Amino acid sequence: MALLFFTLTFQLLLLILRVSSESPLTTGGDVKNNFLESAKNPEVFDWMVRIRRKLHENPELGFEEFETSKLIRSELDLLGVKYRYPVAITGVIGYIGTGEPPFVALRADMDALLIQEAVEWEHKSKIPGKMHACGHDGHVTMLLGAAKMLQEHRHELQGTVVLIFQPAEEGLGGAKKMVEEGALKNVEAIFGIHLSNRIPFGKAATRAGPILAGAGSFEAVITGKGGHAAIPQHTIDPVIAASSIVLSLQQLVSREADPLDSNVVTVSMVQGGNALNVIPDSVTIGGTLRAFTGFTQLQQRIKEVITKQATVHRCNASVNLTPQGIEPYPPTVNNVDLYKQFKSVVRDLLGQEAVEEAAQVMGSEDFSFFAEAIPGHFTLLGMQDETKSYAMPHSPHFRINEDALPYGAAIHASMAVQYLKEKALKGSASATSFHDEL
């Protein structure tokens, strides 16, 4: 009798244990489907719009996002989300969930541009000459929106969501600095969203593999020996060397790159000499390169062609691949598994037609530094309305469609939840198979 009672109690205990260990998985699924509704709920939506407008009125340039960062931290404080600060000067990293692995990251960029806003509206930039003209005010807001919803469901998360608010996307490589300062420590995967006026509202556009080009610049000083234009034998002419270099650089794309790959090498600057009868001491040239594959090799070949062509003409050349502190950005490459997962989550969330195949774009993003370090996925989120009147990013007429904010927040939150959920399923599956082997 006692034994039977014991066995029953034990079985009951097992049953309770099993139920409690399984329930987070099932709630995980429900949570996901509620995120768009929650984000559209006036309580969340109006709060997001207020934040976005405040950010829009107070744009800050790369590595100067002090007030932006402060606003983010005060919102995280209000939500009760713990964070690390400063990372890469103004960056903030929030943590939601168990505090244990797996860690999955969501990323937003914080910086604005040196542009005078030309849109006349109530929440126009208050800072002369600076403007959120790439939608990063929206990106910060969408990530805070996701933070709010995830924090409400923190007890159901099967791991930790890492919220990365990074500085200086526009040219200065804030993401690179974030990576160097350990932002991705223990993180297994990262997701990024960019608002786009080229994509219909409520749709996402993405692709597997390279989606945005790697971008770099170069500047070279070609040194010879100046002198009289009519006595060339006593000079070493850097103008001839520079001319030969400019022409040789054209062959990198036409002769060395795969014709089916897209590459650009442009020499856009040539400076040297200021008299008709004087051969100058030196000539400075500079330009841009773009590539989806073989970016680093292309950079190296540019350097090689410049220095070796200079030698042919008895000149010396020094090549700078980060002129004016502009960081080269590697291509942004989407991980295939994350791409598949993204497609299925967004179709569940927004409908079967909601994911479009994105065309490759020659533009670039420093999200690539994250996606180079760990598996990453970057998507464009549509905000186009029927009027299709939204100006291009980096235009003084640029606007964002605030109705897209809940979509971004919901996609962020859903991706994080689903990633952790699938990770847990895989974990328990491999635990089972391990057990079976025993």
Ligand SMILES: *[C@@H]1O[C@H](CO)[C@@H](O)[C@H](O)[C@H]1NC(C)=O
């Ligand atoms: C190139 O550099 C070498 C080694 O520093 C130097 O001896 C030479 O004079 C330089 N040539 C020119 C044209 O500046």
Ligand SMILES: [Zn+2]
């Ligand atoms: Zn931009």
Ligand SMILES: [Zn+2]
């Ligand atoms: Zn941008």
